[in-house]
Amino acid sequence: MPRQITGSEIERLIQLLAKLPGLGPRSARRAALHLIKNKDRLLDPLTTALGEAGAKVVECTNCGNIDTVDPCTICSDPRRDTSIICVVEEVGDVWALERAAAVKGSYHVLGGTLSALEGIGPEELNIGTLLMRAEAPEVNEIIIAVNATVEGQTTAHYLTDQLKPSGVSVSRLAHGVPVGGELDYLDEGTLAAAMQARRPF
């Protein structure tokens, strides 16, 4: 802002809100105003919620998921199928797969992908614990659900190699046409993959 128009506390709040993904400077100002106008209903509860989340958040020592308990809610859920481990890049992927209720087993969060460019080797990722978990007698399938990017696929290949000695079966997500997707808007790679993996009706 060209001139100082509000107290520094509000300016600081706007600056911090603008750092959230999905909020730019303009929407951060709108969010700040909305918070201030709804002090009892929103600002105060959000302050408390942030404080509590901040104080309690831990990384699950078993799977690398983020939660307020360790082991995380998923790892300690007795209804989960302990024979399946689904390997993902980030915690956000766990949440996405859970929304789809697509995984009966537990997860393992790598915390990223191998990337020669960014200097991320196997040591930087949460791979050691995965190899240990794969040795457990009850585990018989590891689903590698990484992104369909170059880095993701490189990581998937590396993991498949590393998991070979454990004798556990390793699978990956299917490539194909997204549900609801229109062929006309899809890239050639996806179309070729979908065609190749075609299934009988």
Next chain:
Amino acid sequence: MPRQITGSEIERLIQLLAKLPGLGPRSARRAALHLIKNKDRLLDPLTTALGEAGAKVVECTNCGNIDTVDPCTICSDPRRDTSIICVVEEVGDVWALERAAAVKGSYHVLGGTLSALEGIGPEELNIGTLLMRAEAPEVNEIIIAVNATVEGQTTAHYLTDQLKPSGVSVSRLAHGVPVGGELDYLDEGTLAAAMQARRPF
């Protein structure tokens, strides 16, 4: 989410973030994760900033603006021209006009517009203080900068009537083509207004 997958503190944080304007359930989850992953750099400072803003925010008794000091930063700025009062609907409008550095004087925030439909009469708005401020001998122009909506214009007409006895001159924002706007995309009302208010080159 179909199943309980994280501790309730994180769920609660997501629910509250989703109430911010510009954030839906999906972006709220992304924002929550981003906050948790950047605890020291973002989550903790935001907790503090929210707490401080929440503790200090007050409405300016002079103009109705929201700030952490009363009178607000603008009302107490000695460089402001005290002969001009710019009347706006909401605090967000003050911020917008300040970004444009369009107002030399001070502001008066109504807190909304007259609306028969929503049962908002003059008593619900911050109009009494405006009429009192208009009586001050140093005030000689009141700019009514309300939205160009039916409610805004109704409010503007009402205020003009109310301000007549004070003898102060009352003006409104110009209607016309937005800077950078293309005629082809403008509505007929704006085009007609811009044509009628045409100015010599």
